[in-house]
Amino acid sequence: MDKKTGVYICTGCGIGESLDIEGLSKVATKEGKVPVCKTHPFFCGPEGVALIKSDIENEGVNTLLIAGCSSRVNYDVFDFGPSLLMERVNLREQITWCHPANDEDTQMMAEDSLRMSLAKAKHIELPEAFKGENMVKSILVVGGGLSGITAALEAAKAGYKTVVVEKSPVLGGWMNSLFKQAPLKAPYDSPEEVDITERVKELEAHSDVTIYTGAEIKEIAGAPGMFDVTISQNGNTIMERIGSVILATGAVPYDATKLGHLGYGEYANVITASQMEQLASKGTITRPSDGKEVQSIAFIQCAGSRDAKHLSYCSAECCVESLKQATYVKDQNPEAAVYVFNKDVRTPGQYERLYKKVQQDGGIFVRGEISSISEDDDKNLIIQSTDVLTGSVIATEGVDMVVLATGMVPTTAFGENLLVKADDTEECKDNDLQTEAILKSNLLNLAYRQGPEMPTLKYGFADSHFICFPYETRRTGIYAAGSVRAPMDAASSIEDATGAAMKAIQCNELSAIGNAVHPRVGDMSFPDFAMQRCTQCKRCTVECPFGAINEDDKFNPLPNPTRCRRCGICMGACPERIISFKNYSVPMIGNMIKAIDVPEEDEEKPRIVIFACENDAYPALDMAGINHLGYNAWVRVIPVRCLGSMNLVWIADTLSKGIDGILLLGCKHGDDYQCHFVKGSELAETRLGKVAETLNRLDLESDRVRMEQISIMDYDQIPAILDGFAERLEELGPNPYKGF
Template sequence: MEKKIAVYICTGCGIGEALDIDALSKVATGEYKTPICKNHGFLCGQEGVELIKNDIEAEGANTIVIAGCSTRINYDVFNFGPDKIVERCNLREQVIWCHPADDEDTQMLAEDNLRMALVKQKNMNLPEPYQVENMSKTVLVVGGGFSGLTAALESAKAGYQTVLVEKEAALGGYVGKMYKQVPMKAPFTELEENSIPALIKAVEDAGVKVYTSATLENTAGAPGMFDVTINQNGSTVEERVGAIVLATGAKPYDAEKLGHLGYGKYENVITQAQLEEMAVAGKLEASKVAFIQCAGSRDQEHLPYCSAACCIESMKQALIVKEKNPEANVYVYFKDIRSNGQYEHFYKKAQQEGVIFIKGDVTEITESDGTLTITADDHTMGTQSEADEFDLVVLANGMVPSAALGDVVEEPAQDEAAAAAEEPKVQAPAIIKSNLLNLAYRQGPELPELKYGFPDSHYICFPYETRRTGIYAAGVVRAPMDMLYAQEDAVGAALKAIQCIEATAVGQAVHPRSGDMSFPEFNMTRCTQCKRCTEECPFGAINEDEKANPLPNPSRCRRCGTCMGACPERIISFKNYSVPMIGNMVKAIEVPEEADEKPRILIFACENDAIPALDMAGMNHLEYNSWVRIIPVRCLGSLNLIWINDAMAKGFDGVLLMGCKHGDDYQCHFMKGSELAEIRLSKISETLNRLGLESERVRATTVNIMDYDKIPAMLDEFAAELEELGPNPMKDFQ
């Protein structure tokens, strides 16, 4: 499109008092020959918005640069339709609220920010949304247990065709075999009848297409066009679906590994599942029963995590024992009782019914004359206790997600790519072949898993999301949880699947860049088949053909730009985000000569955590170093090393990469972007040495959104180190 640029400078919120607006306007009209440049005291108000709309209508303005508050504020107010380019220039949070008013350095910062915004819009075009052919809006639910049935029912009730696949001959899963259920509604004190029969009927009445005794033989494609092959009793059927909910549940931890607690040694040491079977069969007759919590859970030798539902289930079973025999003595040995939320009422109910709770570690179980004796360290009394004549000892043996029940699939291609690139390899998540989805992805047949085998994507910000776009995990396959939580989880995952379908239908990205209509474009004439883009994509959005050329799947893409940063030939770009765009923004910043004694620090800041943290520093009026110039990036994974080369050649004294935290408790919204950036940065020393520069001039750091109060010290410390190094020798050669 032929651009007609209009610049609008807001003078409200103290901007007009802190800056020379006339000088700022001359940057637009003088340096960049912008035909329209206006200022207003309340640009986000009705009058200000009408000012812009009038210019759009009367003057034909179609590329709007708004210099005022953060991009994270008023984004809906400054939405002028999909046929308009809107670029924001932050003068408030990252200029006047964190730097002195009416100051030369503050003015220079504001002018540089406007230059970057003008250059950015000059290098961007309107994205053209990717349209899926033969788009499907069907939701596929894999797993017919409590969570799967709930997700399928909610999808169908929302008006979406739904397909449910269950590997067993009957629906219901683990919950379907229960005698009774924990309370699911107020007052959360009474046992409930098994809800599975009613849930199955509701699913059938809602028109869900159900396949039992069935598995997924193959899952190919992407959101909006997943082609799944379902094997049912030896025959196959094809279904095209738009999104997938994985609700395959969990399995009880193998009690055979709990011999130290008497399992397999004594007949009357059983598991929670076995007690349910006894109750269903009418064979639960006991006068003295002990429940041992965390039997394998919260144990580094077995399951390091809490299995979440065990405490509530033991309370339920204790009440079932009391229901069968009101005179029965029931003991619960626990490390910590975890009765989350409303289930605190259930805990009190068990106490009122006479269930005795003992905080202690069971050290030994012995048997004599058919009865069991438990020896435990009683933490409450500080002594060792011994109780005998138990008819049954029930082990709360925790749960293992079905996604983790399989063999680890090695990924030799990743090793080859890392070796070819002569750089360290990002630690890839384990990929388990567990025959749940059988994905036709080059990155592996199942979902990458997090710690302990749960296939979550981002445990803080994006529950239900997995690392395969359009596939959402629900229930205990995603995380340990009780039934009430699992019910909510299934509804949430169904909603996410529907959101994905509707976003894909109009060419929009899902989280975290929800609504983004851009997608990566490949200039294949220069591709060297290095495999970097296919290996480093966190979401499996790029396959390869038989010649190792990348085959992008745009509806899988989450628009992070990691592939763009990975490509050594720089052949990957977006309509509104590219290597030349950021490079030109770097070059647009004015770097004073050495004699001016005004050093410059360039920050590439992740838009997900670092930019919000910088904004919050401004909102709290925390003053920080005025040498910095900030360029937001979609993810540090999109960092291309040429940008650092450009910055050093331009004369910047230092470059700081600010990305999300990563590791076991990672927060990177694109899984491994900041980690990849640090790995790429490990190669920068060679480039800096070639330029005669110290490698200490370039550094990566991680922040989360709540680190805003640490930012001033972080920047001041880096600035002090750069002062010791002295000016960039390239400064006067730009």
């Protein structure tokens, strides 16, 4: 592409009053030698946009640098089509709004920002969308319970062919075992008839839905838009071409045999909530030991949940289910005594109305820890509880039956119907950066180098970035919905499944046109591999969090472009620098670093390069500017797709340039992996540890390179972070490579 560059410097929003616009224009025309450079007080207005469009149409400008506000705003206004290259120079949020007007350092900061963008624009190429062969837009739903049925129906109603695979002989899942369901509609104060049969009929009648019951997934190979799914049913093998996948295999009750301290397995009249549904469905609720009609009953909440010895988390639906079952007993006998022992009662949303109904009907709620459960000679159960508020011991008279509200365990935490223990995992051992444990759940059987199942979160729930991207797992194009993703009740499962269906549809549509799915939605670039220099070190295949790179039989990387999130982690991992994107590469960022004007040592103007993650750190810098928070003007910001894309050569380029310090600003990482690319920030921190050793050997203080984790809401901490780093650099003195 022969480039003709136009630089458009906006003078609005106080930029013209804070900066020497003529000086900026000289940087563009004299140093950058751009043929077109114009200024305007309102480039995002109709007149400014028309001026740019006129240059595109009449002057042949095809590479645009708009110097004004952040790239995070007005992106729709400055959308001039995919055939043009576009760069934004952030003069407003990160310069004029947080630094003194008409100040030498502020002007130098603005000019360097323009220089860096000019250097980047010179090396950017138009990305070409990846188009796979025989791509389809159908959706596979694994699991035929409430979540699976809902997801399949919503997708089919939207016009997408949908395939449902359910291992049981019938659809309906957990809902089939219920006597009644918690209320889903007004007035929300009484249980409702179970409507799963109607939902199943609607699904079976839909012309765009194919259902395989008594079936299992034998293998899922390929990538979004072109998954090849092998299904086993009644000894037959069926092949389906699929665009995206929804995992909705649900959860099962926690194993009550592990709750011996609550009397289960010891006393016949201590039962689980599941067994209570079976009793209620028979017409009259009687106790197992002797068939006596129940006149008094106690519900024990958090039986196995919110317990460090069992399930540490809240299982979400237990309180509502117990309230629902309390109404069964009261409907049978309004004079029956109903006790609910709880740590606290959690009834989100409209379920508060059901809670009030049970209270009004005489339900007795005891907030306390169960001390003991014993049995008298008549098989009645005596419950002792320590009251949380008073510390006193409360004991019931003998009740006919105790119902344990057992917790919820996701099917992804199971292997051969047994809860997987912490040490019953398989880990990839060929690199110390790959420590994901793949649980033996045997649900998807992915033909991925990274393992046959999805990575799971702390408690075995299907992988999901639940802070920023619900449903979106680390396996691109595979979405988790319902109680396999997080503990949830029926109403939440319906909503969750609908959301997952929408994401699966989005995946299909974006993959079909060669665009990234998330979080860089619409990005058409994908990594190119210069294979002639590949050493088969496997760092790219190991470090990719998304399974986007397999290996061929010679251990060469085998990229799957539609799985790719365009984070560039593979680019940062590669020691030979053979991986690049047309609009993002190691040399491109290197040239941005080299474009910075570094003053001589005697000018006493140190320089700091910030590699800022575009997902949280860069927005946090913008937020600091929006709030007019001032900070050190020595900094020069280079946005990166993810800190995981940081190649160590950038550290060398920066320090050899004479720049005094490097600050890596990235997303926070941990159990909730707020990092938008899951492992990127963590990988950058690991690599940085190796950099520190090298710097010390070269007599360069390791303190010159620092990493900080930050979220967008931490913008108020920006000044202290940057100023504190600048103070440390002053203590260290100038970079000894300055001037070389």
